[in-house]
Amino acid sequence: MGRWEPDAGGRLAQAALALYGENGFENTTVAEIAERAGLTERTFFRHFADKREVLFAGGSALQELIVSVVADAPDSQAPIDAAAAGLEAAGEQFFVQERRDFSRQRQAVIASNPELQERELSKLAGLSTAIADALRRRGVDDPAAALTAEVAIAVFRTAFERWIDETNRHDFPQLVRESLDQLKALTAA
Amino acid sequence: MGRWEPDAGGRLAQAALALYGENGFENTTVAEIAERAGLTERTFFRHFADKREVLFAGGSALQELIVSVVADAPDSQAPIDAAAAGLEAAGEQFFVQERRDFSRQRQAVIASNPELQERELSKLAGLSTAIADALRRRGVDDPAAALTAEVAIAVFRTAFERWIDETNRHDFPQLVRESLDQLKALTAA
Numbered sequence: 143m144g145r146w147e148p149d150a151g152g153r154l155a156q157a158a159l160a161l162y163g164e165n166g167f168e169n170t171t172v173a174e175i176a177e178r179a180g181l182t183e184r185t186f187f188r189h190f191a192d193k194r195e196v197l198f199a200g201g202s203a204l205q206e207l208i209v210s211v212v213a214d215a216p217d218s219q220a221p222i223d224a225a226a227a228g229l230e231a232a233g234e235q236f237f238v239q240e241r242r243d244f245s246r247q248r249q250a251v252i253a254s255n256p257e258l259q260e261r262e263l264s265k266l267a268g269l270s271t272a273i274a275d276a277l278r279r280r281g282v283d284d285p286a287a288a289l290t291a292e293v294a295i296a297v298f299r300t301a302f303e304r305w306i307d308e309t310n311r312h313d314f315p316q317l318v319r320e321s322l323d324q325l326k327a328l329t330a331a
Numbered sequence: 332m333g334r335w336e337p338d339a340g341g342r343l344a345q346a347a348l349a350l351y352g353e354n355g356f357e358n359t360t361v362a363e364i365a366e367r368a369g370l371t372e373r374t375f376f377r378h379f380a381d382k383r384e385v386l387f388a389g390g391s392a393l394q395e396l397i398v399s400v401v402a403d404a405p406d407s408q409a410p411i412d413a414a415a416a417g418l419e420a421a422g423e424q425f426f427v428q429e430r431r432d433f434s435r436q437r438q439a440v441i442a443s444n445p446e447l448q449e450r451e452l453s454k455l456a457g458l459s460t461a462i463a464d465a466l467r468r469r470g471v472d473d474p475a476a477a478l479t480a481e482v483a484i485a486v487f488r489t490a491f492e493r494w495i496d497e498t499n500r501h502d503f504p505q506l507v508r509e510s511l512d513q514l515k516a517l518t519a520a
Contacts (some may be wrong), residue, residue: 222517259456260449267452285489285510290517292485299481300474321474328411328479329518 151189151199153179158196159244162251167193167258197248197258200236201265205272208232212276221282225273225294226322229301233314237305246306270295297321340378340388342368347385348433351440356382356447386437386447389425390454394461397421401465410471414462414483415511418490422503426494435495459484486510 157178161170172193176183190196208228215224237245252258274284274291282290301317304310312320346367350359361382365372379385397417404413426434441447463473463480471479490506493499501509 220517256453260453263452263456264445264449267448285493286513286517288492289485289489289510289514292488293482293514293518296478296481296485300478303477304474321478324475325478325482326518328409328475329482329515 150179150181150185154181154186154189155196155199156244158193159247159251163247167251167255194258194261197252198261198265201269204232204236205269207235208269209272209276212273213279215280217280221277221280221286221290222293222322224280225277225290226297226318228273228276229294229298229318230315233301233305233318237302237314239313242306245302246308249302249306266295266299269298293325297325300324339368339370339374343370343375343378344385344388345433347382348436348440352436356440356444383447383450386441387450387454390458393421393425394458396424397458398461398465401462402468404469406469410466410469410475410479411482411511413469414466414479415486415507417462417465418483418487418507419504422490422494422507426491426503428502431495434491435497438491438495455484455488458487482514486514489513 154175158170158175161174161178170193172183172186175193175196176186179186190199208225208231211228211231212224215227219227252262270288270291273294274287277287277290278284297318300321301314304317304321305312305314310317343364347359347364350363350367359382361372361375364382364385365375368375379388397414397420400417400420401413404416408416441451459477459480462483463476466476466479467473486507489510490503493506493510494501494503499506
């Protein structure tokens with residue numbers, strides 16, 4: 143990002159989300175997004191491969207952070223707690239108060255488009271695989287690694303749904319801990 | 332299915348799976364599937380909307396069965412155990428020994444095609460939603476209902492992966508119980 147375009151990516155993303163909400167994802171063009179942001183299409187394509195990527199741009203960084211926290215967790219930490227620590231760290235960095243409106247709008251756009259839903263599910267499946275791989279590198283066997291990763295995704299989704307709720311007053315890491323505690327209570331033998 | 336076509340659907344499905352495995356899903360035509368099965372294209376389209384639906388045809392019946400078992404579970408049964416009972420019942424009816432080769436081939440075809448993977452994930456997400464709805468009708472609140480349903484899907488996927496493994500000697504309901512027990516151990520507070 144050049145110095146002459148302060149947060150062009152952020153402006154483009156906000157313009158895109160606003161237009162997707164107003165006119166629908168399908169009916170919005172890159173030209174319109176650029177115009178709304180006061181930037182050129184060329185600038186758009188320096189930041190995003192296409193209009194869909196506006197919605198999924200942060201995914202790789204999120205995944206890398208979670209995987210690195212799982213990898214660095216103390217040996218004494220149970221697999222599910224290592225995974226939860228990754229989700230909490232992701233929350234601290236990515237799901238902060240200032241991003242809540244954006245995240246809520248994003249979720250509404252995705253919910254209204256089956257193709258975007260499928261892509262979101264595919265990204266979450268990729269995150270699950272990455273967490274399972276990180277657990278295997280910690281010496282966790284299968285099926286425990288795969289099962290723990292799937293459970294972590296369930297916790298993540300639940301925390302995220304609660305976080306974007308209008309009435310929510312908790313921060314993301316807190317909701318991860320609450321969801322995990324609830325899961326532990328639900329599965330108590 | 333007419334009387335003059337004994338198990339035409341089954342023959343078409345087996346022919347399709349064989350061809351997808353040999354030539355790839357993308358490179359297989361409905362005409363080839365019908366020819367391999369010794370039937371007409373018209374017969375194919377009486378059984379399946381398109382070549383993709385061969386892979387997903389059983390999904391609705393599976394979902395209905397799971398939901399009905401969850402709905403009819405005794406009030407005393409914990410939500411996760413009601414969901415697991417649904418998965419075990421599905422296993423008894425759909426994931427039987429004679430279907431194991433078919434299921435394994437199907438999984439390999441899906442794993443080789445991103446579009447089919449996304450569809451599979453979408454179907455599983457739909458199953459999760461249906462289980463959560465069934466739990467809500469039993470009086471389970473959110474986020475417990477959604478969380479339990481997601482956990483059930485994690486158990487289902489793990490049991491399924493283990494079931495189709497060449498070395499596996501357990502039946503599907505047993506693998507559901509084992510996966511659930513493992514999950515309970517993994518999430519023990």
